[in-house]
Amino acid sequence: MGKKIGAVTIGQSPRIDVVPEITGLIGRVELVEGGALDGLAYEEITALAPQAGDYVLVTRLADGRSVKIAEKYILARLQAQIDRLVSEGAEGILMLCSGEFPPFSCPKPLLYPQVLLTNFIGAVAGGKKLGIITPDKDQIPQVTKRWSATGVRAVAAAAGSPYGAEENIWQAAAALKASEVELIVMDCIGFTQHMKDKVAEITGVPVVLPRTVAARAVAELFG
Incomplete structure (x- = not known):
């Protein structure tokens, strides 16, 4: 069995537009997903839209829609997904976003594409x-x-x-x-x-x- 790695998106999981292509390049490594916007209704997500001066992120929802959100609103939700995946046995975390982020707390290797x-x-x-x-x-x-x-x-x-x-x-x-x-x-x-x-x-x-x-x-x- 390969190692289990957490894959955290700033949008909603599963990221069927991203993970299959990554999986083809990582051999026996298993990706287990989580999303900062998981469990939120669309109306709740639109309330996270950026205002002037906010760091802007663009992502995909599970239904395929694209949304624009302010980074500051999802940092705690990203940390919660990291914590959950590590508690479930992930040996590392891959952020599924190329934006800039402040450091998250993680006892395992945490890979930022940016x-x-x-x-x-x-x-x-x-x-x-x-x-x-x-x-x-x-x-x-x-x-x-x-x-x-x-x-x-x-x-x-x-x-x-x-x-x-x-x-x-x-x-x-x-x-x-x-x-x-x-x-x-x-x-x-x-x-x-x-x-x-x-x-x-x-x-x-x-x-x-x-x-x-x-x-x-x-x-x-x-x-």
Whole structure:
């Protein structure tokens, strides 16, 4: 039997749009899911919408709908899911989100895709112009600030959600191509391998996908 790892989404579980693709890369490791918005009605979730100055997150509900929430409203619920999964035997936790988070309490290894991505891009993209595709236009200021601190020459960002019409992603890719970026990060766990392949085809530059970077880290540590 493989090791059991908790997979915590900022939305609702199960993440049928994410976990199967990750599972294909982690061998015998078992992912057990939990979500910050599990058990909440849609009306309760819409009350978590961001206001001016909030850190904006975009995620998926179990019924496939996309929602925009403020990070501050779900931190305690994320901690509760981490605690539950560890108590049920998880030997590590993978956050299913590429956003920035404050430290959570966890006695087991806790993998943040954003940290993995930041260090990876810092290692391979020094001096290059970096392109970012983020789900929502309201996230552009925060991702531009974050990625500008990784040692790249410049950052260009465009919005296209993995939870909406794919044409918006292709338009974002075309905008980044016009900006002459040299490397692209698709900055959301919801982006798929199919979307990555298409963006690479449109732009002709390397594309980095959070879910596959995270999956390979899980495989290395727990596989």
